[in-house]
Amino acid sequence: MKPGDCALVAELCAARAGLNVDPEKTYLLESRLAPVARREGFGSIVDLVESLRARREERLVWAVVEAMAAGETSFFRDRLAFKQFSDEVLPVMARRREGRPIRIWSAGCGSGQEVYSLAINVAEKRGALSGAKVELFASDISERALEKAQSGLYTQFEVQRGLPIRQLVDHFEKVDEMWAISPNIRQMVRWRRVNLVADFSATGQFDVIFCRHVLSALVEPMRVKVLENLAGALAPDGFLFLSEGEIPDNGAKPLYAVAGRAGLYVRNPAARAAA
Numbered sequence: 001m002k003p004g005d006c007a008l009v010a011e012l013c014a015a016r017a018g019l020n021v022d023p024e025k026t027y028l029l030e031s032r033l034a035p036v037a038r039r040e041g042f043g044s045i046v047d048l049v050e051s052l053r054a055r056r057e058e059r060l061v062w063a064v065v066e067a068m069a070a071g072e073t074s075f076f077r078d079r080l081a082f083k084q085f086s087d088e089v090l091p092v093m094a095r096r097r098e099g100r101p102i103r104i105w106s107a108g109c110g111s112g113q114e115v116y117s118l119a120i121n122v123a124e125k126r127g128a129l130s131g132a133k134v135e136l137f138a139s140d141i142s143e144r145a146l147e148k149a150q151s152g153l154y155t156q157f158e159v160q161r162g163l164p165i166r167q168l169v170d171h172f173e174k175v176d177e178m179w180a181i182s183p184n185i186r187q188m189v190r191w192r193r194v195n196l197v198a199d200f201s202a203t204g205q206f207d208v209i210f211c212r213h214v215l216s217a218l219v220e221p222m223r224v225k226v227l228e229n230l231a232g233a234l235a236p237d238g239f240l241f242l243s244e245g246e247i248p249d250n251g252a253k254p255l256y257a258v259a260g261r262a263g264l265y266v267r268n269p270a271a272r273a274a275a
Helices: 003-017 024-038 045-054 057-071 078-097 113-128 144-151 155-158 165-171 219-233 269-274
Strands: 102-107 134-142 172-175 178-181 189-195 206-209 235-240 255-257 264-267
Touching: 003 024, 003 045, 024 045, 024 057, 045 057, 057 144, 078 102, 078 113, 078 206, 078 235, 078 264, 102 113, 113 134, 113 165, 113 178, 113 206, 144 189, 155 178, 165 172, 165 178, 206 219, 206 255, 219 235
Parallel strands: 102 134, 102 206, 134 189, 206 235
Antiparallel strands: 172 178, 235 264, 255 264
């Protein structure tokens, strides 16, 4: 790829999804875009980029953006966050809601490991929730990632990353060379394609939001915008899980860090009062 080709891809990714794509990382761009070029019937990545430049066909643009948005994920990634969710946040919300559903959203769920980890936590904690109903939602910008997530099928390598053997035995079954998550866990989750830099107010408010390893992949202005969008989607007494150190310095106004809980945020009362 030529510098101009890389720059075009980076510009499209930033404009459509706020993605921070380094045009200098030619190898990364080529490795992500080669499968797109083959799938779309182009002879090369250069032909793919030329088509983008000439026509800007939205379907093709989004195929490129989604390919560049693909990120690394694993079951129970950053295990402390899941322990805080299971042992502290979930019981607190069960008491506060008093029979009303607890709405939990995995925003930027990728291929599903995060939201299924949350679902396993909920299933295993069910006896301590006093009958509270839990609704789990998951979203991603990538249709292909959502398709994989909804299938609930994972390779041996994928289940070995972060998933304890006990939970593998309890919640998965072997299907040929793959591992399938149990129907009970899979059916707990509702799925939707959501672009976090767009208006997603129609999704309603959530009691718990996980949006980890997402902000760091965005250009700086969009980090602040997404953070404001997430704060607006968070219930007044809800909890937001981010990756540690991921919040931008100038984007914390609508949120307040929970002392002693790295990456855990609540709505900022001062910001609510000012609004």
